Amino acid sequence: MTRNRDHLLAEAVRLREGGRREEARQRLLALCEQFPTDPEVAYQTAWVHDALGLEAEAVPHYVRAVEGGAGSGLSPDDRRGALLGLGSTYRVLGRYPEAVVTLGDAVAEFPDDAALKTFLAMALYNTGRAHDAMEILLTVLASTSQDPDIVSYRPAIEHYAKDLDATE
Known part of the structure; x- marks a missing residue:
């Protein structure tokens, strides 16, 4: 059963990657x-919905992919990608507070990920927290x-x- 699942999942990913x-x-x-x-199936399903511009339909798949925390069954890279996808999708849908929480938690879990920090800064900006957003972006810029x-x-x-706001 797992072998068949792996084959079918790989085939679907190839289709997505092939346009x-x-x-x-x-x-x-x-x-x-x-x-x-299955968190991997959920993540890939979310990803393809996002790629098609079906963000609202992607959300429940992303949520299913990341529930259970770091032990969700995803590789660290896939978990990072799923958290970024979920947070970004919340932001695109105007669900800014959820984007901030998701991306903030993701940055706490993956503190060296500049992409997560950048998307968190965008979400913070959307919630009126421009100062916090600029602090993150300037720090990322300076360090990378x-x-x-x-x-x-x-x-x-x-x-x-x-x-x-410092003048010196």
């Missing part, structure tokens, strides 16, 4: 019926940029990230 998203969606929905508690101009101003950027 045959609707066909992949149909196959993944069928897999969801067969394996309703290889641009020589940014690198030369890294200490100043890091300083202002902590206190954007």
Whole structure:
């Protein structure tokens, strides 16, 4: 049964990656019926819905994929991707408080992930927390940029990230 599931799941992922998203969606929905508690199937199903612009339909699949925490059955990379997908999808749907909670929890779980921090900053901005959003973005910029101009101003950027209203 697992071997068949693995084969069918891999085939659906190949379809999605090959641009045959609707066909992949149909196959993944069928897999969801067969394996309703499988986090990998749920994650891939959410992903294909997102890729098709069906964000509202993606949410319950993302939720199912990440429930159970770090021991949900997803690899760390897939869990990180599912949390980012769920948080981003909440934001796109205007569900900003849920996006902030999801992405904030994800950043706590994966503190070195700059993409999660960036999406959290966008969600914070959407909730009126522009100062917090700028602090995160400036910190990410200072710590990840290889641009020589940014690198030369890294200490100043890091300083202002902590206190954007500082004048010195």
